[in-house]
Amino acid sequence: MNQQYPSVLLEKAVDEFSKLPGIGKKTAMRLVLHLLRQDKSAVESFGNAIITLKREVKYCQTCHNISDTESCQICSNPxxxxxxxxxxxxxxxxxxxxxxxxxxxxxxxxxxxxxxxxxxxxxxxxxxxxxxxxxxxxxxxxxxxxxxxxxxxxxxxxxxxxxxxxxxxxxxxSRGVSVGDELAYADEVTLGRSIVNRTKFKTTL
Amino acid sequence: MNQQYPSVLLEKAVDEFSKLPGIGKKTAMRLVLHLLRQDKSAVESFGNAIITLKREVKYCQTCHNISDTESCQICSNPxxxxxxxxxxxxxxxxxxxxxxxxxxxxxxxxxxxxxxxxxxxxxxxxxxxxxxxxxxxxxxxxxxxxxxxxxxxxxxxxxxxxxxxxxxxxxxxSRGVSVGDELAYADEVTLGRSIVNRTKFKTTL
CATH class of the missing domain: 3.40.1360.10 (Dna Topoisomerase Vi A Subunit; Chain: A, domain 2)
Incomplete structure (x- = not known):
């Protein structure tokens, strides 16, 4: 459907949303119209959250995890x-x-x-x-x-x-049958590995 | 799942996305990580598109359609x-x-x-x-x-x-059977209305 947008600004916003993975033009339109119905402050908060994230986010110098600081919470935890x-x-x-x-x-x-x-x-x-x-x-x-x-x-x-x-x-x-899964539904490769890599029976986790 | 985010900025961005209709925390996370992998300019263009739309969009004074001007393209078309x-x-x-x-x-x-x-x-x-x-x-x-x-x-x-x-x-x-639909699959109410509101046979649309 080759739709004509009533507004250039609207078209631009829909275009930007539809660049996201798994979001087509119709969903993009629905999301943009949803945002349009929100308060101006809510919309600015939405737009700024992602701009700020991209501008200010850091990657931990040790483990390359996302972080607000030079060394992430995990790496800096003694x-x-x-x-x-x-x-x-x-x-x-x-x-x-x-x-x-x-x-x-x-x-x-x-x-x-x-x-x-x-x-x-x-x-x-x-x-x-x-x-x-x-x-x-x-x-x-x-x-x-x-x-x-x-x-x-x-x-x-x-x-x-x-x-x-x-x-x-x-x-x-370790690879094996998921906790809670029935054996009959496990795939052959997984079940095969579960048998080969069996572990000693323990009464605690 | 009560997840701990490695970054406050990331958490804020995911929160904002998950406020959108039909988007949960997992999808929001996927979208935010996708945006993080894009260029800074692409992310700013995304964020600004929606902020600009909300700030500058107008509604046609006659028909209340979205418009870039006081009177929309349709209302101002003679x-x-x-x-x-x-x-x-x-x-x-x-x-x-x-x-x-x-x-x-x-x-x-x-x-x-x-x-x-x-x-x-x-x-x-x-x-x-x-x-x-x-x-x-x-x-x-x-x-x-x-x-x-x-x-x-x-x-x-x-x-x-x-x-x-x-x-x-x-x-x-007019309500009736959709073009291209088989009668057997039309619902009763629609099919009933199609019969009651039948139109004269024409050889052109």
């Missing part, structure tokens, strides 16, 4: 185990792991995974800074927590080869 | 038939009717429909301005083009009663 580094793709993964409250180490955010199809090579990611970080010493173990996809495995392997000689321990998240 | 007024809920309906290229009259945008459940009464809508417009003369026919819902019918009826004595012609959009 109670965390700084000898244990979990390698993740992006800050959403950091938040997901933090939400489990099971991890007391620190992170290293790669900013993506190696994906030649999308033109992302090792130099586009924070891999060199990870190697430098390991070589600087003080790190006993790195945990690979990337997606279990072809790209994730490639990235794991690439980093493994780079760190192999450093003598640091390397581990990977 | 080639449109100003004696024919189509009553619609919002500007999306104006755009939908304009896209058909079948209508040469002008519009009156109510800004909603009467909906006591949502606390929207006649005085919250541009109904009085419609009555004034009809009473000022020069209008021969008004076309009701509101939703065929309870609220739409209520609004139609309310306006009908108000305009009854003005002597203006009043019509309503």
């Amino acid at each position: 109670q965390r185990d700084h000898s244990l580094v979990c390698i993740v793709e992006n800050i959403r993964d950091v938040m997901a792991i933090e939400a489990t409250q099971q991890y007391r180490g620190v992170y290293h955010v790669l900013g993506g995974i190696i994906s030649p199809m999308d033109g992302i090579g090792p130099s586009d990611l924070e891999i060199q800074s990870l190697i430098d970080r390991v070589q600087a010493g003080g790190i006993k173990e790195v945990i690979f927590a990337l997606s279990t996809t072809m790209e994730g495995d490639t990235t794991n392997f690439y980093i493994y080869r780079k760190l192999e000689k450093s003598g640091v321990d390397m581990s990977v998240l | 080639q449109r038939d100003h004696s024919l007024v189509c009553i619609v809920e919002n500007i999306r309906d104006v755009m939908a009717i304009e896209a058909t290229q079948q209508y040469r009259g002008v519009y009156h945008v109510l800004g909603g429909i009467i909906s006591p459940m949502d606390g929207i009464g006649p005085s919250d809508l541009e109904i009085q301005s419609l009555i004034d417009r009809v009473q000022a003369g020069g209008i021969k026919e008004v076309i009701f083009a509101l939703s065929t819902t309870m609220e739409g019918d209520t609004t139609n009826f309310y306006i009908y009663r108000k305009l009854e004595k003005s002597g203006v012609d009043m019509s309503v959009l």
Whole structure:
């Protein structure tokens, strides 16, 4: 549908919204009209929040997580185990792991995974800074927590080869049947790995 | 999931996005991270588009459609038939009717429909301005083009009663089986109306 907008300003706003992933022209129009019905202050608060974020956000110099300061809350926390580094793709993964409250180490955010199809090579990611970080010493173990996809495995392997000689321990998240899942519905590969990597029966978590 | 955000600025931006209709915290996070990966100028252009729209947008003084000027493109077009007024809920309906290229009259945008459940009464809508417009003369026919819902019918009826004595012609959009639809899948009410309101067979549209 080739629609004519009654206002150039409206068209511009709809265009900007429809650039967002998963948002088409119709949804963009709905969102813009919703915002138009709000107070002027609410709309300015919306627009400024994202501009301010982009302008003022910092990335932690150690782990490259998003932060309001030069060193993020996790890296600057003396109670965390700084000898244990979990390698993740992006800050959403950091938040997901933090939400489990099971991890007391620190992170290293790669900013993506190696994906030649999308033109992302090792130099586009924070891999060199990870190697430098390991070589600087003080790190006993790195945990690979990337997606279990072809790209994730490639990235794991690439980093493994780079760190192999450093003598640091390397581990990977355990894979298996999800908690609460019925066996009959688990896929074969996952179930197969669950059996091969079975753990000792414990009466506590 | 009670997530801890690594940055206050990030949390603020995610909060603002998740206020939009149909957008939850997870989608908001995805959109904000997408914007963070864009250039600074692209992000400012996004934020400013919506702020500028809200600050500078005007509503046509005649039909209340969104406009960049005091009188909208349609109302200020001398080639449109100003004696024919189509009553619609919002500007999306104006755009939908304009896209058909079948209508040469002008519009009156109510800004909603009467909906006591949502606390929207006649005085919250541009109904009085419609009555004034009809009473000022020069209008021969008004076309009701509101939703065929309870609220739409209520609004139609309310306006009908108000305009009854003005002597203006009043019509309503024809309802019937959609073009391209199979009869077997049309709902009973629509199909029933299609039979009752059948039109003379014509070999042209």
